[in-house]
Amino acid sequence: MNGSVSGPGIIQAVKQCRYRQLKLLLDFGQKLENKTDSSLIAALHIDDNRKRAKMFSFLLRRGADCCFIDNRTGRSVLIWTSFLKKTQQLKQLVERAEPDLNFLLKDKNGKTALHYAAIRDNPEACSILCESMTSFGLSLDTADSDGVSPYLHAKRLKLNGVMNVLERFGACPTQFDVQKMFSSERLPEIRTTSNTSNGCRNDSLLRMLGKLSEQKTTSYRAAARLAEEEDEESESDVSKKVTSKSAFMLVFSMAKMKGKMNKARQKSKARKRTDRMPSPLEDSSRNQ
Numbered sequence: 001m002n003g004s005v006s007g008p009g010i011i012q013a014v015k016q017c018r019y020r021q022l023k024l025l026l027d028f029g030q031k032l033e034n035k036t037d038s039s040l041i042a043a044l045h046i047d048d049n050r051k052r053a054k055m056f057s058f059l060l061r062r063g064a065d066c067c068f069i070d071n072r073t074g075r076s077v078l079i080w081t082s083f084l085k086k087t088q089q090l091k092q093l094v095e096r097a098e099p100d101l102n103f104l105l106k107d108k109n110g111k112t113a114l115h116y117a118a119i120r121d122n123p124e125a126c127s128i129l130c131e132s133m134t135s136f137g138l139s140l141d142t143a144d145s146d147g148v149s150p151y152l153h154a155k156r157l158k159l160n161g162v163m164n165v166l167e168r169f170g171a172c173p174t175q176f177d178v179q180k181m182f183s184s185e186r187l188p189e190i191r192t193t194s195n196t197s198n199g200c201r202n203d204s205l206l207r208m209l210g211k212l213s214e215q216k217t218t219s220y221r222a223a224a225r226l227a228e229e230e231d232e233e234s235e236s237d238v239s240k241k242v243t244s245k246s247a248f249m250l251v252f253s254m255a256k257m258k259g260k261m262n263k264a265r266q267k268s269k270a271r272k273r274t275d276r277m278p279s280p281l282e283d284s285s286r287n288q
Contacts, residue, residue: 014042017051019058032059038068040077040093044084056089066097074108076101082113082129085120094132103133110145118150123161126150130169140171149175 010030013022026032032039039059046052060066069076075083078101081090090113094101106112114133117125130140141149151171154162167173 010039011037011042014039014055014059015046017046017055022058026062032062032064033068036071038065038070038077040064040066040068041070041080044077044080044086044089049088052086053088056092060092060096066093067100067102069105074106076105076113078103079105079107079111079113079116082116082120082122082125085122085125087122087125087128090125091128094128098132101132103129103136103138104142106144112142112144112150114140114142114150115144115153118154118159118162118166119157121157121159121162123165126162126165127169130165130171134169140166140169141175151175 010022010025010032012018013025040056043052043055043059046055066077070080078090078093081087081093103114104112111119114126114129117129133140141151143149148156149171151163151166151173152175154166163173
């Protein structure tokens with residue numbers, strides 16, 4: 001048996017909570033992780049709460065990698081605890097390896113652990129994550145791949161508990177939703193409850209998307225209208241400038257023409273004077 005690589009027996013033993021088999025494999029030198037699988041992530045998928053908590057604690061004591069990243073989804077163990085809404089394991093993980101965890105890591109969907117905690121309506125997980133992130137000076141308003149922060153997700157889903165937690169730890173309550181082109185205070189109200197059926201939830205989501213598209217179209221139309229008004233104002237300003245400039249040029253040309261006419265009159269008067277003056281021969285003949 002190869003002692004440097006984790007075989008499928010480790011993961012199966014974790015999922016089935018077979019402690020004797022797991023201890024035997026570890027004694028033979030197998031590791032708790034390999035390139036594709038993590039024992040901690042496997043433990044998070046155990047349905048029974050008591051068995052999951054016991055197995056997760058056992059793996060942490062045996063030195064499981066708390067910073068493992070799943071290559072298929074891009075999610076770390078921290079993100080998986082938030083994604084699966086396993087708050088107890090999230091708390092254990094933070095207490096065990098808080099300095100080594102990457103709280104700003106994004107999975108292939110572009111979301112962090114705090115994003116999933118907000119979307120899953122988990123105020124307790126948000127409080128744990130926010131407390132750790134603020135202690136390290138990390139921002140709570142990190143945007144996902146769609147440009148949406150955890151607070152905006154909570155605002156869209158009308159999750160007041162999550163919003164209160166984020167605001168208490170310093171999240172900005174007046175964020176601008178770049179994707180929807182209006183402030184978070186004007187986001188549509190989306191009411192989803194845990195006891196609704198899938199069909200009702202799908203219908204509410206369809207209605208929500210319809211409202212969002214209508215509001216987005218309205219915002220686009222308003223922006224286009226403002227742009228047209230600005231263009232009209234700019235055109236009127238240009239026309240005013242053109243008319244004022246043409247009037248100035250007209251006055252200037254009239255003054256110039258007037259000056260030329262005055263010069264021409266002066267020249268004509270001077271010519272008349274020279275014509276009236278007698279020549280020297282005429283003066284001598286007159287004197288004789």
